[in-house]
Amino acid sequence: MHTRxxxxxxxxxxxxxxxSLGSGVAHGARARHVDEIExxxxxxxxxxxxxxxxxxxxxxxxxxxxxRDREMEAYLEGIAERLLQGRLAHLDIEIDFIxxxxxxxxxxxxxxxxxxxxxxxLAGMENEAQLAAILAHELSHFMQRHxxxxxxxxxxxxxxGKGLGLLTTAAVAAKTGVVDTGLMKAGGMWTDLVTSGYSRxxxxxxxxxxxxxxxxxxxxxxxxxxxxxxxxxxxxxxxVSPALLWSSHPTLDDRIDNxxxxxxxxxxxxxxxxxxxxxxxxYYRAIAPALLRTGAQDVNERYFERARLAFQKYRDARPDEAxxxxxxxxxxxxxxxxxxxxESRMAAYQAAIAAEPEFAAAHKELGLAxxxxxxxEPARAAxxxxxALEPDAVDAGIIRWYLDGL
Amino acid sequence: xxxxxxxAVLIVLLPVAGAPVAADESPYRVSKTxxxxxxGSLALTxxxxxxxxxxxxxxxxxxxxxxxxxxxxxKIEVLPLETYARVRATLADQIGGIxxxxxxxxxxxxxxxxxxxxxxxxxxxxxxxxxxxxxxxVRASFRDDRAEWDGVKQKVQHSGDGFALFxxxxxxxxxxxxxxxxxxxxxxxxxxxLNRGGIEVLQDREGSRLVLRDADGFFQDEKRLRKxxxxxxxxx
Numbered sequence: 178m179h180t181r182x183x184x185x186x187x188x189x190x191x192x193x194x195x196x197s198l199g200s201g202v203a204h205g206a207r208a209r210h211v212d213e214i215e216x217x218x219x220x221x222x223x224x225x226x227x228x229x230x231x232x233x234x235x236x237x238x239x240x241x242x243x244x245r246d247r248e249m250e251a252y253l254e255g256i257a258e259r260l261l262q263g264r265l266a267h268l269d270i271e272i273d274f275i276x277x278x279x280x281x282x283x284x285x286x287x288x289x290x291x292x293x294x295x296x297x298x299l300a301g302m303e304n305e306a307q308l309a310a311i312l313a314h315e316l317s318h319f320m321q322r323h324x325x326x327x328x329x330x331x332x333x334x335x336x337x338g339k340g341l342g343l344l345t346t347a348a349v350a351a352k353t354g355v356v357d358t359g360l361m362k363a364g365g366m367w368t369d370l371v372t373s374g375y376s377r378x379x380x381x382x383x384x385x386x387x388x389x390x391x392x393x394x395x396x397x398x399x400x401x402x403x404x405x406x407x408x409x410x411x412x413x414x415x416x417v418s419p420a421l422l423w424s425s426h427p428t429l430d431d432r433i434d435n436x437x438x439x440x441x442x443x444x445x446x447x448x449x450x451x452x453x454x455x456x457x458x459x460y461y462r463a464i465a466p467a468l469l470r471t472g473a474q475d476v477n478e479r480y481f482e483r484a485r486l487a488f489q490k491y492r493d494a495r496p497d498e499a500x501x502x503x504x505x506x507x508x509x510x511x512x513x514x515x516x517x518x519x520e521s522r523m524a525a526y527q528a529a530i531a532a533e534p535e536f537a538a539a540h541k542e543l544g545l546a547x548x549x550x551x552x553x554e555p556a557r558a559a560x561x562x563x564x565a566l567e568p569d570a571v572d573a574g575i576i577r578w579y580l581d582g583l
Numbered sequence: 584x585x586x587x588x589x590x591a592v593l594i595v596l597l598p599v600a601g602a603p604v605a606a607d608e609s610p611y612r613v614s615k616t617x618x619x620x621x622x623g624s625l626a627l628t629x630x631x632x633x634x635x636x637x638x639x640x641x642x643x644x645x646x647x648x649x650x651x652x653x654x655x656x657x658k659i660e661v662l663p664l665e666t667y668a669r670v671r672a673t674l675a676d677q678i679g680g681i682x683x684x685x686x687x688x689x690x691x692x693x694x695x696x697x698x699x700x701x702x703x704x705x706x707x708x709x710x711x712x713x714x715x716x717x718x719x720x721v722r723a724s725f726r727d728d729r730a731e732w733d734g735v736k737q738k739v740q741h742s743g744d745g746f747a748l749f750x751x752x753x754x755x756x757x758x759x760x761x762x763x764x765x766x767x768x769x770x771x772x773x774x775x776x777l778n779r780g781g782i783e784v785l786q787d788r789e790g791s792r793l794v795l796r797d798a799d800g801f802f803q804d805e806k807r808l809r810k811x812x813x814x815x816x817x818x819x
Contacts, residue, residue, distance in 0.1 A: 479773060514705060514771055549706060572695040574677035 208326035211319070217268055223288070223325050230287040230324070237277055237293070244276040244296060244470065252463045253294065253312070256305065260313050260390040264320075265290075272316065276467065280474050280483075282408050286315040288324040299464040300471035300487045301407050305455040309394065310401035313387035321386065323379045377431075384432055388439055397452035398440050405433045410483075461494035468494070472504060481512040499536035502529035506542060519546050537566040541576070553583050610778035610818050618775050622767065624710045627651070627664035629671070632718040634688060636761065637798040645805060646763065649812040650716055657819055662710055670707075671700045705770060712769045718802075723760035723784060733762045734814040735781035735807070743790035758793055759785040761801070763811035765819075780814025782807055 211217065218224045237243055253274040261272065273291045280297035287293070292315050302308045318324070375383075384401075391398050408429065443449055461468060468491040475484035485508045492501030506525030509518065523546050529539035544559030560576050567573065611618055630646050632638040647664060654661045674696045675681050681692040704713070723732030728739040739758060761783055767776035782802065786793040802808060 512771065514702075545702065549702075571691045572678065572699060574679065575674050575695065575699050578674075578677045 208322040208329060210321055211265065211268060211270075215267060217270055217289070219325075222328065223322075226325055226328055227287075227289045230289065234275065234287060234291060234293070237275065242278045244278055244466070246276060246466050249276055249299075249464060249466060250274050253292070256309050256312055257292070257316065259394045260309060260316060260396075262393055272319075278470060278474070280471055280478070280480075282411050284311050284315055286319045288319070288322065290319050292316070292319075296467040296470045296474075299467035300490065301410055302404060302460070303407070304400065304457045305460045305463070306391070306396040306400035306453065307404035307407065308460070309396045310387060310391060310398075310404040313390040313394075313401075314383050316390060317383035317386035318375065318379070321379070321382055323375050323383065326379065327375060380432060381435060384436055385439065388436070388443075392443075392450075392452065395450070395452050397454045398443060400454060402433060402436045402440060405429065405436060457490075458493055461490045465491055465494050469500075469504075472508075476508060476511060479512075481508045484508050497532055499529035499533035499539060502526070502532055503536065503539050503542075506539070510542065510546070516549070519550055522546060535566055537563050537570070540566065544576075545579075548579060548583065557583050610776050612774050612776065615818075618767075621769055622659060622711045622775065624660040624662070625654075625712050625714045625767065626662040626667055626704055626708055626710045627654070628713060628715045629664050629668045630716045630718070633720070635798065636718055636801060638718060638802060642802045642808065645808055646716070646718075646812060649809055650714075650765070653812060653816045653819075654714075657816075661714075662708060664716075666708070667700065667704060670703050671696055674699050674703070701772075710770075712767055712775065715764075715766045715768065717764045717766070718782065719762055719764045719779070720785075721760050721762045721779070721781075722757040723781065724756070725758045725784075726755040728754065728788065730758055730760060730784045732760055733779040733781035733811075734817070735810065737781070737784050739784055739786075739788050740796075741788035743788075754788065754791070758788075759795065761785055763808070763815050765812075765815040776819065778815045778817065778819070780811035780817075782811045 218227055250273075253276075254272065257272045257274075265272070270290050275291060275293045276299070277293050277295050279295040280300075281295055282298045282301040284292060284294045284298050292312060294312075298311065299308065302311070388398050388401060391401060444451075468487045472484040472487035472491065475481070475487065485505055488501055488504040488508065492498075492505060495501055502525050506522040506529065509522035509525065523543060526539040526543040526546070529536050530543070533539075540559045540563040544556050544563060547553075547556035547559060557580060560580055563570070564573055564576055564580075570576070613621070627647075627650065630638075630643050630650075632643070651661070651663070675692075678692055678695065681688055681696055683689045683692075701713070704710075721732060723730040723737075725731070725739055728741050730737050730739050737760075760781060762779040762781050764779045765776070766774060768774055783804065785801065786795050788794070
């Protein structure tokens with residue numbers, strides 16, 4: 178049930194929260210790099226900032242958008258450890274990851290060090306070094322405490338205003354007992370808060386330190402340029418809010434340009450080490466569940482080309498599995514059920530059968546594709562094979578009826 | 584079906600129910616010109632309504648007849664919904680129907696029949712697309728016990744206010760309601776047109792609580808049903 182009651186007391190709560198956060202800002206304070214401090218959060222203001230962010234993170238879970246996959250999380254943690262090389266050991270902080278079901282190529286960091294990574298970002302990168310570049314950038318935002326730095330900067334009023342939008346909604350919701358997901362818009366609000374809240378200076382600072390982290394971890398820094406270029410893919414797909422997009426940052430092209438220059442400078446150094454570019458197939462294997470989810474979501478949203486790309490990556494990661502081949506075939510079928518291109522889908526179904534001869538769904542779709550084209554005998558052979566493998570399939574009676582009519 | 588079970592279903596479904604169509608939102612998902620170019624003929628699907636709505640045959644026939652009448656006023660050639668219904672029935676017969684032994688609809692069987700029916704319709708009938716008719720659950724906004732959604736307004740029945748009635752308490756929020764939905768897809772299932780017309784509110788207010796009405800009392804007002812169909816066709 179979804180009911181909301183306005184009342185003077187709810188507004189009072191909101192007003193108190195507005196005043197408490199607004200008045201508590203430490204004017205003139207400096208947000209030091211985590212290397213220079215011993216505890217986090219450093220003060221009550223920063224704690225409040227963490228609370229706001231935590232509310233946002235919780236809301237993503239409440240909305241059912243969290244992908245809980247321990248293997249993928251561990252993989253991401255491993256990349257973070259490689260980038261950090263124990264650099265946070267002096268703080269009681271662990272870098273955690275949450276994986277969010279969203280096809281936008283995006284990631285963001287909460288001020289307490291949890292990094293949110295969209296499935297779309299995982300699927301959109303082409304190797305581990307590219308993903309490491311994005312994670313290194315987010316880790317740098319965290320280490321330089323950019324959320325808090327923005328809070329106490331000259332632009333703090335704007336930032337506080339954004340934060341209070343979230344806090345106010347949460348407060349009203351808490352008071353009335355109503356979770357209004359329409360109002361919370363959590364994913365967008367925090368992303369807006371952190372991404373559009375970061376100044377150009379802070380973005381460049383995160384880019385620079387991100388490259389340093391990549392160098393220490395022995396990742397090829399040129400992959401950072403490629404990673405940021407891949408983020409431009411967002412432009413080609415449905416966009417909810419400009420603030421959600423990395424590419425909406427007015428400086429994305431500038432940043433790519435800056436990164437290119439920084440990498441080129443580095444490559445000219447005599448002691449330059451190129452760094453590692455891990456194999457794509459290994460990367461795709463590590464994030465395979467994200468590829469399936471991204472592909473499925475893209476099919477639902479009719480982004481068939483991108484869905485196909487995700488499934489092709491999955492197939493490349495696991496060529497011996499029928500699933501990847503079959504799903505590629507399904508993208509062709511669903512995109513153009515009447516053809517005229519039947520060859521692409523049939524080739525994919527045949528590849529699925531070659532990988533796993535007992536993969537019944539591929540036999541069925543192959544048979545139906547033949548039937549659609551009037552290829553009686555191949556249709557019969559494939560559909561009979563389907564029934565042999567799945568005699569109790571829910572549609573077995575329908576398939577038998579088709580066979581009778583061939 | 585008892586209202587308790589219906590309430591349980593609604594609680595589950597409400598978070599995912601569609602938002603009402605905004606008054607100023609175009610029902611076209613492509614330009615109207617492109618729609619006209621792509622859709623010259625349609626196959627109608629039989630009206631779908633979740634079982635929890637307990638839609639009677641009479642209501643179903645009234646809505647389907649109203650839809651057919653409305654389509655006659657458009658330039659779109661329409662394959663009668665009986666055609667689609669026959670295909671579904673034939674396919675359902677091949678698997679012993681879509682209900683289980685207890686008489687409950689089996690989602691897997693229904694999905695199989697619907698999927699194959701769409702394939703058969705594509706194979707046998709060269710229509711440009713499909714018009715899917717349904718009654719859907721939506722969230723209507725309400726304030727001062729008046730709900731407004733999908734082009735209609737309705738007073739929310741209420742009781743149990745006691746002294747609060749004189750306190751000027753301002754109840755507002757969202758309330759469960761039903762709408763008639765017309766969705767038009769091309770042959771590859773790309774959505775081209777989506778519009779809704781509000782039918783009626785499904786909950787009453789008892790003090791500060793919203794309580795589901797008895798399903799037996801749903802959809803009794805023919806005028807509201809016809810109006811809902813008319814609204815869903817607005818712009819077509």
